[in-house]
Amino acid sequence: MYTKIFRAVIIGAPGSGKGTISNLICKNHGCVHISTGDILRQNIMKNTDLGKKAKEYIAKGQLVPDAIVTKTTLARITEVGNRSYILDGFPRNIAQAEALAAREQIDAVITLDVPHNVIIDRVKNRWIHAPSGRVYNIGFQDPKVPGKDDVTGEPLTQxxxxxxxxxxxRLQLYDELMNPVIAWYEKKGLVATFKGKQTKEIWPRMELYLKDRINA
Ligand code: G5P
Ligand code: MG
Incomplete structure (x- = not known):
């Protein structure tokens, strides 16, 4: 059990491994993974009002308007309550960072620095189970049965x-919008950067970093 609540933001380009690393952290340390992209995709699947609004923006690689995403994310944080969490995909710009800071005390900002050419190759092989957000990758993290989710057996999609x-x-927008956000958090002394081409290379360093910060 935790002796301390750990509230972290994870930042990285599309396909840099935010979801993969967040899942590893939460599996090993029991925290809650909050992914705004997963929340939006689940709403698109269920055809909710939020999903209908988000769909067009996501398909074009644009940001969903701040007002919608901020309200949804802060509501999810409230649901999580007094537990450690990793916030993946939020904030996406300074306005969202300010809205988060007004509500939450963030303990750490983890940034993943993975070369863009590595990312472009990776996402071609990404398959997801949209209802849960579980992510697979052909040749890296294969499903047990090709094309099927390990837990539910339901079909995977791209x-x-x-x-x-x-x-x-998405990569271009990331550089444009997130470099200022990282600089904003750097001024607060919160940023830890993990550079590498593979998750297995980053993970041992992440574990060392987390050791004294997140108590299992
Ligand atoms: P998302 O969903 O936040 P992105 O673009 O930030 O999307 P994405 O694509 O989900 O990020 P990731 O989570 O960083 O990437 O990466 P991942 O899924 O873990 O890993 C990528 C693939 O590589 C996977 O298949 C994984 O298995 C594999 N992989 C991992 N490590 C390795 C490795 O070492 N080797 C190999 N070979 N493979 C590996 O946002 C989506 C959209 O939602 C909207 C926007 O429209 C956004 O574009 N949105 C928001 N809009 C406004 N404000 C917000 N706050 C928003 N949040 C989301
Ligand atoms: Mg993701």
Whole structure:
């Protein structure tokens, strides 16, 4: 059990491994993984009002408007309550960072620095189970049965925004919007950067970093 609540933000380009690393952290340390992208995709699947609004933006690789995403994410944080969490995909710009800071005391900002050419190759092989957000990758993290989710056996799908032209747009938008956000958090002394081409290379360093911060 925790002796301390750990509230972290994870930042990295599309396909850099935020979801993969967040899942590893939460599996090993029992925290809650909050992914705004997963929340939005689940709403698209269920065809909710939020899903209907988000769909077009996501398909084009654009940001969903702040007002919608901020309200949804803060509501999810409230549901999580007094537990450690890793916030993946939020904030996406300074306005979202300010809205988060007004509500939450963030303990750490973890950034993943993975070369763009590595990312472009990776996302071609990404398959997801959209209802749960579970992520697979052919040749890296294969499902036990090809094309099927390990837990439910349901079919896996590819993300609409993983088409090469949309990925290129998402990478460009990331550099434009997230460099200022990282600088904003650096001024607060919160940032720890993990550089590498593979998750298995980053993970042991992440474990060392987390050792004194998150108590299992
Ligand atoms: P998302 O969902 O936040 P992105 O673009 O930030 O999307 P994405 O694509 O989900 O990030 P990731 O989580 O960083 O990437 O990466 P991942 O899924 O863990 O890993 C990528 C693939 O590589 C996987 O298949 C994984 O298995 C594999 N992999 C991992 N490590 C390795 C390795 O070492 N080797 C190999 N070979 N493979 C590996 O946002 C989506 C959209 O939602 C909207 C926006 O429209 C956004 O574009 N959105 C928001 N809009 C406004 N404000 C917000 N806050 C928003 N949040 C989301
Ligand atoms: Mg993700």
């Amino acid at each position: 993300r609409e925004d993983d088409k090469p032209d949309v990925v290129a747009k």
